Amino acid sequence: MTETKKKDGFFKRVLDKVEIVGNKLPQPVTLFAMLMGIVLLLSWIFGGVTVLKPGTGGETGIAADYITVQNLLTKEGLQRIFTSMVNVFATFPPLGLVLVVMLGIGVAEHTGMIAVALKVFVSKVPKYLITFSIVVAGMISSVAADAGYVVLIPMGAAIFMGMGRHPLAGIAAAFAGVSGGFGANFLPTGLDPMIAAFTEPAAQLIDPNYTVNPLSNYYLMAASVPLVGIAGTWVTEKILVPRLGLYQPEEGLQMESHSNEVSRQEKKALLWSLLSVVGVLALVMIAIIPNDGLLRGAIDPVTGNASFKPFYDSLVPIMFIIFFVAGLVYGIKAKTIRSDKDVSNMTAKSMSTMGLYIVIAFVAAQFVAYFNWSNLGSVLAVKGSDGLNAIGFTGTPLLVAFIIIASLVNLVMGSASAKWALLAPIFVPMLMLMGYSPETTQAAYRIGDSYSNILTPLLPYFPLVIVFAQKYVKNVGIGTLISMMLPYSIAFMLVRIPMFVAWIWLKLPLGIEGPIFYQP
Numbered sequence: 001m002t003e004t005k006k007k008d009g010f011f012k013r014v015l016d017k018v019e020i021v022g023n024k025l026p027q028p029v030t031l032f033a034m035l036m037g038i039v040l041l042l043s044w045i046f047g048g049v050t051v052l053k054p055g056t057g058g059e060t061g062i063a064a065d066y067i068t069v070q071n072l073l074t075k076e077g078l079q080r081i082f083t084s085m086v087n088v089f090a091t092f093p094p095l096g097l098v099l100v101v102m103l104g105i106g107v108a109e110h111t112g113m114i115a116v117a118l119k120v121f122v123s124k125v126p127k128y129l130i131t132f133s134i135v136v137a138g139m140i141s142s143v144a145a146d147a148g149y150v151v152l153i154p155m156g157a158a159i160f161m162g163m164g165r166h167p168l169a170g171i172a173a174a175f176a177g178v179s180g181g182f183g184a185n186f187l188p189t190g191l192d193p194m195i196a197a198f199t200e201p202a203a204q205l206i207d208p209n210y211t212v213n214p215l216s217n218y219y220l221m222a223a224s225v226p227l228v229g230i231a232g233t234w235v236t237e238k239i240l241v242p243r244l245g246l247y248q249p250e251e252g253l254q255m256e257s258h259s260n261e262v263s264r265q266e267k268k269a270l271l272w273s274l275l276s277v278v279g280v281l282a283l284v285m286i287a288i289i290p291n292d293g294l295l296r297g298a299i300d301p302v303t304g305n306a307s308f309k310p311f312y313d314s315l316v317p318i319m320f321i322i323f324f325v326a327g328l329v330y331g332i333k334a335k336t337i338r339s340d341k342d343v344s345n346m347t348a349k350s351m352s353t354m355g356l357y358i359v360i361a362f363v364a365a366q367f368v369a370y371f372n373w374s375n376l377g378s379v380l381a382v383k384g385s386d387g388l389n390a391i392g393f394t395g396t397p398l399l400v401a402f403i404i405i406a407s408l409v410n411l412v413m414g415s416a417s418a419k420w421a422l423l424a425p426i427f428v429p430m431l432m433l434m435g436y437s438p439e440t441t442q443a444a445y446r447i448g449d450s451y452s453n454i455l456t457p458l459l460p461y462f463p464l465v466i467v468f469a470q471k472y473v474k475n476v477g478i479g480t481l482i483s484m485m486l487p488y489s490i491a492f493m494l495v496r497i498p499m500f501v502a503w504i505w506l507k508l509p510l511g512i513e514g515p516i517f518y519q520p
Contacts, residue, residue, distance in 0.1 A: 031457065031478065032363040036370055040072050043374040047071030051379050069375050080373065085366065092365035097316050098464060099354065101150045104323030106350025107343060111331030113273055114155070116266045119162065130159065131173055135232035138177020139184045139225055142191065148178040149461040151319065154468050166247040167472040168484065173236045175465055176488040179453040181232070183446040184224035184496075188215060189312075195442060198420045202428035203438035216439040216514035217446060220503055227499060231491040239487045247472070269333035276329040280322050287311070356470075360463040368460070380409070395434065396501055399444045402427055403497055406448025411456045420445055437518040439510050447500055451492035454485040 026034060050068045071077060089095070108114050125133060134156045141148025153174045160170030183191065193214040203210040262270075287294040288311045295314055297307030327346075331337030337346075409419055423445060431441045453459055457478050469476040504516055 029360055029363055032360070032367045032463075036363065036367045039367065039370045039374055039376065042376055043070060043072045043077070043370075046376070046379075049379060051383060067375050067379055069379055070373060072370060072374055077373075081366075081370070084369065088369045089362050089365045092361055092368075092460075095358070095361045095365070098150050098357065098361075099351070100316055100320050101323070102350050102354060103347050104320040104327070105151065106327075106347045107331070108323045108327030110346040110349060111327045111336045112266070112334060113270065113327050113330035114158070116262055116270050116330075117273075119262050120270065127163070130163070131236045132229050132233040134159065134170065134173045135177040135181070135236075136225060136229040138174050138179075139181040139228065140186060141178055142182060142185055142189050148174075149464060151323075152178055153465060154471075157468065157472060161247070161472070164247075166241065166244040168247075168469055168476070169236055169241050169244055171465065171469055172240055172484045172488070173232060175454060175485065176232045176235070176492075177229070179459065179461070180451050180485070180488050180492050181225075181228040182450040182453055184221050184228050184450070186222050186225055188218065192217070195420055195446065198424045199428060199438050199442045202424035203432065205425065205429045206432045210438065212438055212442070213511070213513040215512040216510060217443045218511035219508070219514065220443055220500070220510045221446070224496060224499065227495050228492055231495045232488060235487045235491050240484060249472075265334060269330045272333045273326045273330035276325050277322055280318075280325055284318060354467075357464055357467045360467070364460060364463060368458075396504060398431070398434070399436070399440070399504070400497060400501065402441070403444050403448035403500070406445050407450075407452040407493070410449050410452045411458070419449065432518050435517055435519070437510075437515045439514040440504070440516050443510050443514075444500065447496050451489050451496065455482055455489050457482075 046069045048068060048071070050066045053065055053067050072081065105114075134152070138148055138152055138156075141152050153171055156170035156172075156174030157167035158170070160173075161167040196212045196214040196216065200210065200212040203212060284295070288296060288308065290296070291299070291306045293306070295308075295311040297309045299306050328337065328343065331342070337343060406419065406423065409423070420442075424441075427445075428438045428441050432438060456462065462478075462481070466476060466478070466481055469481065473480075503510070507516055510516060
């Protein structure tokens, strides 16, 4: 018992140190501004450094075969910075997604619908399953692209606070599922075909006739959901909740009454709200089930089925409509909406809380643009991959090493597709020659591209999570969030990598047309 307490005490001290050091970092706005300057300086120092682009032989000697660090402190670079500044901010992907979804959530929240729905949820779901449900819901939310960051994370805080528990634990559990469990899902998502689209041409460098099914990792990813859910629940209950202790609202934050009692009128309004959601979902199904549906795309000449891409691209507007309609119907029935002016005020109120995030999004968008324009991330990824190749790992150790390399690259290069576009042409052919299928390499990459998401401030939604947390604890900083999420990252790594290795050893299929081995 004493030994266990000592270990717990040591781990707690480590997390406390991480929090202290991390919180000494500047605020997110200042940090991203500093990173912008660092990227500009590094682009000047390393400008002209060149690496061979993965998948090219370099025999032709043409510039297209190489990736070169671009110096942004030239006349052309500075012109690009100034002329693109507004467009970079306006087209920053997380900005539009967050604001659009928050418009719908604003109506649902300020009519009281979300609060009542959470009361019903807390009263119906066994308490021992709530944390597990939040983590799993986070993983499943990737079906709706990145909407889980906007919807589920604040919902996790509200659920925990409604149970009289620390809201930061709810934020952490939801963030762990949405971002740390990225890729694990019971349902196919837009990520599946996007990743396969890079794997197939990389495989064709060895076998020109090789094709990759978008669901070739489905079995492994679906089986990961309960395992990651259990790990996330354990970390929340055994590490984070005891560490955070009892929640005491700070001055300026009124503790709401969290009685689970729901009035008859509220129940009736919630029922009508749920029926409206069912109606919206029925219209969505009508738009996607028929081959010629409104949200179906071009016909695939091989399968004869229409693409689901328009549906995937419409998920954010669909989320907005669902929340808006549900909140509107609830408000009318509960009489919290009496005129169109009330609806306008509710949407405006939800936008007023996003001021800090908009400022952060401006500097974050500029930093991401500078980083991409400079090619620093691409060159770093290729250099790291080449170094691993030079070590001479083979077989399963190489797969594990590749997972770790992918997770480290993930700390400096956020886009899953961009990283895989660089790494696939190196590792897919290399492992094919060692007897592993492209689907196996792809699965290894997807694991590495998940559990380190929650540790990097460069994740586009990292500042948003801080903003959500500061609603409950004003002095939450980068260090606080990293110290909260570090145990999740370690736990997910310790369950997903051994599961993957065991899957390989047991020779289980990775998914639909997802073999483990390849015969060169």
